[in-house]
Amino acid sequence: MNNPIYPGLILTNRYKIVKQLGHGGFGRTYLAEDNHRFQEPCVLKEFAPQVQGSYALQKSQELFEREAGVLYKLRHPQIPGFREMFRFKLDGEGYLFLVQDYVEGKTYRALLENRKRQGTFFRETEVTRFLLQILPVLEYIHNLGVIHRDISPDNIILRSSDKLPVLIDFGGVKETATKVVSEYAHGISLQATRLGKVGYAPDEQMRLGMINANSDLYALAATVLVLLTGKEPSFLIDPHNLTFNWRKIISISPNLGNVLDKMLAPKPSDRYSTVGQVIAELENFASSTDLAATQAAPNVIPTQPITADQISNVTTTPASQIPVTTNNTQKFSIWSKILLVLVTIFSMGGIGWVAGNFWLEYNSNQKEKIVNKKPEELSGRLQKSGIEESFFFPLVDNFFYAKYPQKKGQTLSDETSEDKLWKWRWYEIANQLLNKLETLSLDARRRLGNYSKDDIYRWKSQLSRLNISSAAFNDLTDAKFFYLFSEQPRGKNIIGLPMGQIWQAIATDTMKGLQSRNSLEEIRFTPGSFREVVNGNLQPGEGKIYLAWIQADQILRVRLRVNSPEVFLSIYPPEKYRGRSRALIEDRNINLWRGKTLTSGYYQFVVVSSSDKPIEYFLGVAARDRINSRY
Incomplete structure (x- = not known):
C-alpha cells in the first residue's frame, strides 16, 4: 500500500x-x-x-x-x-x-561511524564528560518513575547548539505497542519489536521483561564501551558468564573501569541501585583525571580562579590514576606536548612552572581561609534572611547527601585537607540554596519550617473570593518553584516535607501577588466587541492569571503569541463547574485553542514561563455566540 x-x-x-x-x-x-x-x-x-x-x-x-x-x-x-x-x-x-x-544534531552512532572511518574512537575524557552530562537526565526521569528501556548510541543525540547529549525514543511507547500487537494481532511475529537492543539491554530485560533503574544504567555503560572500542556488545560479551571482556581491547583508568564494570554486572543486585551513586563516584575522580592531564603543560597559568574541588584533586592525585592509552597517535601527541613544555620552561627560565605551583599553593591556602570563614558568613546571612537555622541546616544536609550519598552518616570535620574539601562542598550547597531562598519575601522566609495545612485551607478561601481555582494558583506557584529547583520531581506530594515548606513559602508570595493584582488581571470586553488582546512581560519563573466573564454556549478562541517554547498556557472553567470538568488545556505551549463554553462564569487563562530570560507575550481572547462564530 x-x-x-x-x-x-x-x-x-x-x-x-x-x-x-x-x-x-x-x-x-x-x-x-x-x-x-x-x-x-x-x-x-x-x-x-x-x-x-x-x-x-x-x-x-x-x-x-x-x-x-x-x-x-x-x-x-x-x-x-x-x-x-x-x-x-x-x-x-x-x-x-x-x-x-x-533536535538538530547527530546521534552518537553517526558520530562513532565518522570516527571509525578516520581510525579513531571516543577518548576516556570524552566518555566521562558524556556520562556526567547524561546521567542527571536519567536521574530526572527515574525520579518520576520513568525508565527509558532502550538506551543505545542510536537513541542519544549530540545537540549542535550546545553540544549536550539529548535522550530520545523512550521505550515505553514501544512496550505499549508490543502489548497491543501481542494481544490483538493474529499471525504477526513480534521478533522485530523486542524491548531494548540485544547486548545493550540486560539479560533479565530481554528474557523476562524485568526493568528498573539499573536497566538503564546497564545500557548506558554498554553504550560507553561501544564508543570507546568501536565494537558492538555482541563482540564484547562472554556468552558463558554474560560479562563484558573489554580490557583486552582498550586500557582506561581503573576508576572509570570499575564504575563501568559495576554498571554492567550480570546480576541486577550487584549493580548501582540509583543514578546518584554513579554520579558521586564519577565526580570523585573525574576532575582529578582532567587536571592530571593539564599538569603536562605547567607553564600555562589558569586565567580563572581554581575551585577548592580542583585544588584538592590536584594535590592528592596519584600517578596511577592518570589515564593510559595504547593509541599510537595519542602517544605521539603526549610526547610532543612534553617536548613543547620543556622548551618553553627553559626559554622562560622556569617562570611558568614556578608561577603555576605558586598559584596552586596560594589557592590551597585561600581555600582553608575561606572554609574557616564560612560558618560566620553563613550565620550572618541567615540572620538577615530571617530563616531559622533549625530549618535550614537539615535542609542543606538533605541536598548534600542526595548529591554525595557516600557521606551519609559521617560527621564533617576540619582534621584533614580532604575533610575541609567536603566541608567546602557542604557550604557551597548551603550558599546556593540560600541564594534561591533570598528571592522570596522576608515574610515568606520567616515562616519556613512553620507552614501547615491550615495555610492551604486559608488560601483556598481567599482564592474563592478572587474567582481563582486552586489549579490556577498552583500553576503560578509551581512556575517559581520548579524554576528555582528544576531537579525536583513533578507530580509528587511534598506538603509536610522540607521542600513542601519552600513551596508554601513561594505560595505565600503568589497569594500576595494575586491580591495586589500584580499577577492578576481581569479582561473586560469593550461594549460591542467580542475580542480583547492583552500583553505583558514574564520574568524567569513568573506567571500571570487573566480572568474573563464569559457566558455559556459561546465559541471561545484563545491565541497566545510568544516567540519561545518555554511559555505555557492553561485554561480553566469557572471554579464552581470544575467539580465536573477538567482543565480545558493545561501547561500547553500552543499558539491557538478553540472550544465551546459549557457554563457561565469567570474563565481563567494562566500564562507561565520556565525560561531563564524575560519573555514578552500577547494573549488574545474572543467569545461569540455559536450562531455568528466565524472569527
Whole structure:
C-alpha cells in the first residue's frame, strides 16, 4: 500500500510534512514544520500497529495515549518536548500522531561511524564528560518513575547548539505497542519489536521483561564501551558468564573501569541501585583525571580562579590514576606536548612552572581561609534572611547527601585537607540554596519550617473570593518553584516535607501577588466587541492569571503569541463547574485553542514561563455566540 502522506502535505492545517525520517514496526516518523510556531521544525511520530478490528485499534490508541501522557509530563532541557497528540483522517484512513520537538544534531552512532572511518574512537575524557552530562537526565526521569528501556548510541543525540547529549525514543511507547500487537494481532511475529537492543539491554530485560533503574544504567555503560572500542556488545560479551571482556581491547583508568564494570554486572543486585551513586563516584575522580592531564603543560597559568574541588584533586592525585592509552597517535601527541613544555620552561627560565605551583599553593591556602570563614558568613546571612537555622541546616544536609550519598552518616570535620574539601562542598550547597531562598519575601522566609495545612485551607478561601481555582494558583506557584529547583520531581506530594515548606513559602508570595493584582488581571470586553488582546512581560519563573466573564454556549478562541517554547498556557472553567470538568488545556505551549463554553462564569487563562530570560507575550481572547462564530 502506498503511503498517502507525502512532503508538502499539511495535517490539521498546522503541520507541513518536510520528509520521512524513518519507518519502524509501529508507524513512520516525519520531519514537519509547525505553522503555528513560525515554521519551527518538529517530529511527528505515527502510531499504526498492525491490529485487526475497530475495538482492537481503539484499545491500542487508548494505551498509546496513556503512555504518551506520561512522556508529556517530562520537562527537561535534554529531553525533546512532547507537545501534543492528534488524530487525522486522510482518504478515509485514521491516523494518530505524537508531536515532539526536533533536535538538530547527530546521534552518537553517526558520530562513532565518522570516527571509525578516520581510525579513531571516543577518548576516556570524552566518555566521562558524556556520562556526567547524561546521567542527571536519567536521574530526572527515574525520579518520576520513568525508565527509558532502550538506551543505545542510536537513541542519544549530540545537540549542535550546545553540544549536550539529548535522550530520545523512550521505550515505553514501544512496550505499549508490543502489548497491543501481542494481544490483538493474529499471525504477526513480534521478533522485530523486542524491548531494548540485544547486548545493550540486560539479560533479565530481554528474557523476562524485568526493568528498573539499573536497566538503564546497564545500557548506558554498554553504550560507553561501544564508543570507546568501536565494537558492538555482541563482540564484547562472554556468552558463558554474560560479562563484558573489554580490557583486552582498550586500557582506561581503573576508576572509570570499575564504575563501568559495576554498571554492567550480570546480576541486577550487584549493580548501582540509583543514578546518584554513579554520579558521586564519577565526580570523585573525574576532575582529578582532567587536571592530571593539564599538569603536562605547567607553564600555562589558569586565567580563572581554581575551585577548592580542583585544588584538592590536584594535590592528592596519584600517578596511577592518570589515564593510559595504547593509541599510537595519542602517544605521539603526549610526547610532543612534553617536548613543547620543556622548551618553553627553559626559554622562560622556569617562570611558568614556578608561577603555576605558586598559584596552586596560594589557592590551597585561600581555600582553608575561606572554609574557616564560612560558618560566620553563613550565620550572618541567615540572620538577615530571617530563616531559622533549625530549618535550614537539615535542609542543606538533605541536598548534600542526595548529591554525595557516600557521606551519609559521617560527621564533617576540619582534621584533614580532604575533610575541609567536603566541608567546602557542604557550604557551597548551603550558599546556593540560600541564594534561591533570598528571592522570596522576608515574610515568606520567616515562616519556613512553620507552614501547615491550615495555610492551604486559608488560601483556598481567599482564592474563592478572587474567582481563582486552586489549579490556577498552583500553576503560578509551581512556575517559581520548579524554576528555582528544576531537579525536583513533578507530580509528587511534598506538603509536610522540607521542600513542601519552600513551596508554601513561594505560595505565600503568589497569594500576595494575586491580591495586589500584580499577577492578576481581569479582561473586560469593550461594549460591542467580542475580542480583547492583552500583553505583558514574564520574568524567569513568573506567571500571570487573566480572568474573563464569559457566558455559556459561546465559541471561545484563545491565541497566545510568544516567540519561545518555554511559555505555557492553561485554561480553566469557572471554579464552581470544575467539580465536573477538567482543565480545558493545561501547561500547553500552543499558539491557538478553540472550544465551546459549557457554563457561565469567570474563565481563567494562566500564562507561565520556565525560561531563564524575560519573555514578552500577547494573549488574545474572543467569545461569540455559536450562531455568528466565524472569527
